[in-house]
Amino acid sequence: MSLSIFPDGVENPANLARITDAARLLGAECSSSIDGRLIAIENSTGAAEIYGRSPLRERATIAVGNERRGLSRRTLASADETLEIPTQSRTVTTLNVAAAAAVAGWYVLRGSGRQAQVSRPELRRPFFLLVGRHHVEVGSSLRSAAAFGFHDVLLDDRGAGWFEGSAAERREARAAARRHKNPPHVHRASADDLERFEEVVVVLPSGSADALQHERLTRGRHQVVVVGMGSTDLDRIAHARVRLVTLDLKPSDDSPLRLVASIVLAEIARQVGRRRRVPGRPAAPVPRYEAAVRLTATGDVLFVDPSRLLDY
Numbered sequence: 001m002s003l004s005i006f007p008d009g010v011e012n013p014a015n016l017a018r019i020t021d022a023a024r025l026l027g028a029e030c031s032s033s034i035d036g037r038l039i040a041i042e043n044s045t046g047a048a049e050i051y052g053r054s055p056l057r058e059r060a061t062i063a064v065g066n067e068r069r070g071l072s073r074r075t076l077a078s079a080d081e082t083l084e085i086p087t088q089s090r091t092v093t094t095l096n097v098a099a100a101a102a103v104a105g106w107y108v109l110r111g112s113g114r115q116a117q118v119s120r121p122e123l124r125r126p127f128f129l130l131v132g133r134h135h136v137e138v139g140s141s142l143r144s145a146a147a148f149g150f151h152d153v154l155l156d157d158r159g160a161g162w163f164e165g166s167a168a169e170r171r172e173a174r175a176a177a178r179r180h181k182n183p184p185h186v187h188r189a190s191a192d193d194l195e196r197f198e199e200v201v202v203v204l205p206s207g208s209a210d211a212l213q214h215e216r217l218t219r220g221r222h223q224v225v226v227v228g229m230g231s232t233d234l235d236r237i238a239h240a241r242v243r244l245v246t247l248d249l250k251p252s253d254d255s256p257l258r259l260v261a262s263i264v265l266a267e268i269a270r271q272v273g274r275r276r277r278v279p280g281r282p283a284a285p286v287p288r289y290e291a292a293v294r295l296t297a298t299g300d301v302l303f304v305d306p307s308r309l310l311d312y
Contacts, residue, residue, distance in 0.1 A: 001056055001057055001058060001059065002028070002029075002035070002036070002059050002060075003026065003027075003028040003029075003056060003059075003060055003061070003062065003105060003108065003109060004023075004028055004029050004030070004031040004034075004035050004036075004060070004061040004062075005019055005022065005023045005026075005028055005029070005030050005031065005061070005062055005063075005064065005101050005105060006031055006032070006033070006034060006061050006062070006063040006064070006075075007019050007030065007063075007064055007097070007101075008063050008064065008065050008066065008071050008072055008075045009065060009066035009069065009071075009072055010064070010065070010066060010067065010097055011066065011067060012067060014136070015067065015096070015097050015098050016030075018096075018098030018099075018256055018258065018259065019064070019097065019098045019101050021098070021254070021255075021256050021259060022098055022101045022102040022105060022259050023101075023105070024250065024252065025102070025205065025249040025250050025252060025255060025259065026102070026105045026106065026109060026249065026250070027109075027250050028105060028109075031061065034061045034063075034078070035059055035060075035061050036058060036059025036060045036061060037058055037059065037060040037061070037080045037081075038060075038061055038063060038075075038078055038079045038080050039060055039061065039062045039063070039079065039080065039081055039082075039083060039104075039108060040062075040063050040071055040075060040076055040079035040081070040082040040083070041062055041063060041064050041065075041071075041082075041083055041084070041085070041100055041101070041104045042065060042070055042071045042076065042082055042083075042084065043070075043084045043085070043087075043093065043094065044070075044076070044082060044084070046082065047082040047083055047084040048081065048082070048083055048084070049083070049084060049086050049114075049115065050083050050084065050085050050086070050103065050104055050107045050108075050266075051086070051107065051112050051113070051114050051115045051270050052112065052113060052114035052115070053107065053108065053111045053112065054111045055109065055110055055111035056108050056109050056111075060108065062101065062104050062105055062108060063075050063079070064097050064100055064101045064104070065097070066097075067097055083104065083108075085100060085103055085104065085266065086115060086269070086274070087147040087148065087149075088147070088148055088149030088269060088274065089146050089147050089148075089149060089183070091146070091181040091182070091183060092143060092146040092147045092178050092181060092182055092183075093147065094147065095143065095144050095147055095262055096140045096143060096144070096176070096258060096262075098140075098256075098258065098259065099140060099141075099143075099144055099258050099259060099261075099262035100262075102258075102259040102260075102262055102263055103262050103263055103266045106247070106263045106266075107266070110213070112213060112267075112270060113270070114270075115269070115270045115273055115274060116270070116271060116272065116273025116274070117273055117274060117275075117276040117277075118272075118273040118274075118275070118276055119275070119276055120275070121149070121272050121273050121274060121275055123220050124218040124219075124220055124271075124272045124273065125149065125150070125218075125220065125268070125272045126201075126217060126218070126219060126220060126221070126222075126223035126224060126225050126268065127152070127154060127197070127221065127223065127224040127225070128145060128150055128153055128154065128224070128225050128227075128265070128268070129153075129154040129155075129156065129189055129193075129194070129224055129225070129226045129227070129229075130142075130145075130153060130154070130155050130156065130227055130228055130257070130261060131156040131158060131226065131227065131228030131229045131230075131233075132155060132156070132157060132158065132160040132162070132228060132257055133158050133159050133160055133228075133257075134159075134160055134257065135160045135161045135162060135165055135169045135170070135172055135173035135176075136172055136173060136176045136258075137160070137256055137257035137258050138155065138157070138160040138162055138173055138176075138177075138257065139162075139172070139173035139174060139175065139176025139177035139179075140176045140177070140257075140258035140262075141227075141257050141258050141261035141262065141265075142155075142176075142177040142179075142182065142184065142186065143176060143177045143178050143182060144258065144261060144262040144265050144266075145184055145261075145265055146177075146178070146182045146183060146184050147265075148265045148266060148268065148269040149269060149272075150184050150265070151183060151184050151185065152184060152185050152187060153184050153185070153186050153187070154187050154189035154193065154224070155186050155187065155188060155189060156189050156190050156191065156228075156229075157188065160173070161173065162186065163188060191229070191233045191236050191237065192236070194224060194226070194237055195237075197222060197223060197224045197241070198219075198222040198223065198241065199219060199222060199223045199224075199241055199243065200223075200224055200226060200237060200241050200242045200243070201215060201217065201223065201224070201225045201226065201242075201243050201245060202226045202229050202234065202242060202243070202244050202245070203225060203226065203227050203245055203246070203247065203260070203264050204244060204245070204246045204247070205246070205247050205249045205252065205255035205260050206246060206247065206248060206249045206250065206251045206252070206255075207246050207251075208246070209244040209245050209246040210243070210244070210245050210246070211245065211246060211248060212245045212246065212247055212248075212263075212264065212267055213267060214245075215243065215245045216271070217267065217268045217271045217272070218271050218272055225264060225268060227257070227260055227261045227264050228257050228260070228261070247260065247263055247264070
């Protein structure tokens with residue numbers, strides 16, 4: 001059994017580097033060719049969910065696509081199966097391509113149960129605390145949080161510059177977070193704020209601890225899940241309330257935050273579940289508009305660079 005990750009048309013060098021990191025952490029390899037069964041990762045009609053699969057038992061390659069266009073038609077046509085990563089946001093419906101590769105690879109390798117179907121998932125969703133040191137990694141992690149249904153995220157900003165960084169750092173971080181359509185509120189927090197929770201779940205990328213998928217992550221607002229915290233921080237928290245869990249990734253001195261956070265957020269979303277459809281309930285009505293959208297004369301249009309809005 002072996003796994004490869006095939007970046008199909010990925011253009012951004014930073015994303016390619018993070019896909020390579022994802023392969024390294026998963027014990028896989030980043031490849032320019034297909035080896036074994038081809039699994040396409042694409043939110044397309046007919047795709048099966050990444051959840052509810054058995055662990056990988058054969059050689060396989062997962063393919064992730066271009067940042068804007070997705071997978072090529074040739075790759076989709078050649079795929080033995082197509083999987084999608086279910087999201088729960090109307091505005092942020094995809095992950096960063098490297099984050100998607102990490103989530104897909106983790107579930108393909110390990111398998112999982114199906115996503116829960118519940119009446120009120122929002123009551124089961126725990127708080128989520130990011131400890132971030134790099135602005136783009138924080139931004140990409142916030143994008144994943146939005147995609148998986150989080151409306152509030154706690155951020156311990158340790159040099160990432162989300163709150164007080166330079167204009168360039170804040171612009172890049174918010175672009176990575178898709179902030180123009182990203183609804184979650186980002187709240188400043190620190191390790192001291194963990195005292196108010198009944199249970200603190202600290203997720204480690206690797207090491208000796210219980211597996212993440214065996215931990216119950218559905219205790220709602222009494223529970224907080226922490227990603228990015230170092231061992232020195234744990235000494236400041238009452239150990240009786242702290243549970244350590246691991247993703248069981250390959251040991252590494254550098255585990256990019258977006259990769260670790262996205263896997264954790266995907267597992268929270270699987271356990272918390274989606275809203276169960278009520279039989280007989282009519283579908284939401286299609287909105288009707290009194291006026292159609294019409295093109296405006298060129299002289300009436302003012303073009304504004306979005307980056308300039310950060311100065312206000």
